[in-house]
Amino acid sequence: MTGVRISKMRVEAFRGIGTPTEFDFTSPLTLVFAANGTGKTTMCEAAEWLLTGQVERLRDKSHFDQAVLFPKFSHSMQAPVVDAQIHLNGTAQRLQRIVAGDLTQARMAGTDGALGAAIGLNDILNRLAPAAAAADSHHLRAIPLRQGWLRGTRFLSAEALATLVDSDDGTVERRKDVFADLLGIRHLLEAEKLAERYVAEIGSRERFLAQTVAGREEEIMRLTVELESAPPPSISSAAVEVAAAEHRLGLSAGLADEPQASLGARIEALDVERHRRQHILVTRRDAIDASAVRWPERAQLVTAIAALEAEHSALTGKVAEIVLEGQKAGADVAAASTRCDTQGTETCTRGSANRVNSLSSPLLQRPLQHGDTESDWG
Secondary structure (H helix, E strand, O other): OOOEEEEEEEEEOEOOEOOOEEEEOOOOOOOOOOOOOOOHHHHHHHHHHHHHOOOHHHOEOOEOOHHHHOOOOOOOOOOOEEEEEEEEOOEEEEEEEEEEOOEEEEEEEOOOOOEOOOEOHHHHHHHHOHHHOOOOOOHHHHHHHHHHHHHHHHOOOHHHHHHHHOOOHHHHHHHHHHHHHHHOOHHHHHHHHHHHHHHHHHHHHHHHHHHHHHHHHHHHHHHHHHHHHOOOOOHHHHHHHHHHHHHHHOOOOOOOOOOHHHHHHHHHHHHHHHHHHHHHHHHHHHHHHHHHHHHHHHHHHHHHHHHHHHHHHHHHHHHHHHHHHHHHHHHHHHHHHHHHOOOOHHHHHHHHHHHHHHHHHHHHHHHHHOOOOHHHHO
């Protein structure tokens, strides 16, 4: 077991101790006797804070505020400092702890007395109490275990002492904890309690699983009896159901005497048909949804269609008139061509051109007489 012993300790600006005060613990036994309020408890709390980084009595649930360590009646800005000469596994070393802001910093020095760099809480606890938690434990679990180990093996409170001399049966577990702390095996006791709780929980789960397995076995036996007593499945009944489904879907039922091997193919064909019809239904539903979106425009579209139909009737009449006049103009041109055969070429050409112009001019002007624009006719 790791041995930690404080031989000398210097305390400054720590709770009730404002001025620097030195304590000598080099003797095998040191008895401190003083009046109340002179710093006896503060001295013990300073040693506890030096080793563990906190004071158990001053903790607020799981939180420890370093501000409670500052002297209440001192106007000095000096931060709390505890500096001690310790023997760690028989080797003399120096350990100092100081409040820096909202945190605490610890430094150690060798035989030369020079302090090194700041050491993290988990690292310093690992040096002072390496047996308090397994080497592979997570630091969040190892820190409280090692703090409890140091506190239990190095400090015996009045409450713990009263528990040791108490013979009440209700304090048996507490006495076990105090003895485990003094012997440095508190972590082993906690592991034993955890193992006992785990065994108890495993036992309850084992009983629950046994009951579940028994229930499942009874259900298996019941289903086995039902299957053995039930009549063999009728192949013809399945074929009848398939034929009925084919009839409802309008598919060919096939031969009534087909072997059972073709039943799977018929069922697959029914499933394909079902998916096809389902796709059609989905498509129709989507079309209906799309139509519903455009349905408010129906009245406007009906009005526009009626107007277009009216314009179509008027344009049809115009086109018919133009066709008739065009036919008449064609007949006149043919007659003029006939007369050209008996007259001279130049006279005939000039006369024909004048006749065509006289016939086509009314045709070209007629659309304009009905109110249309030239851009509507090319």
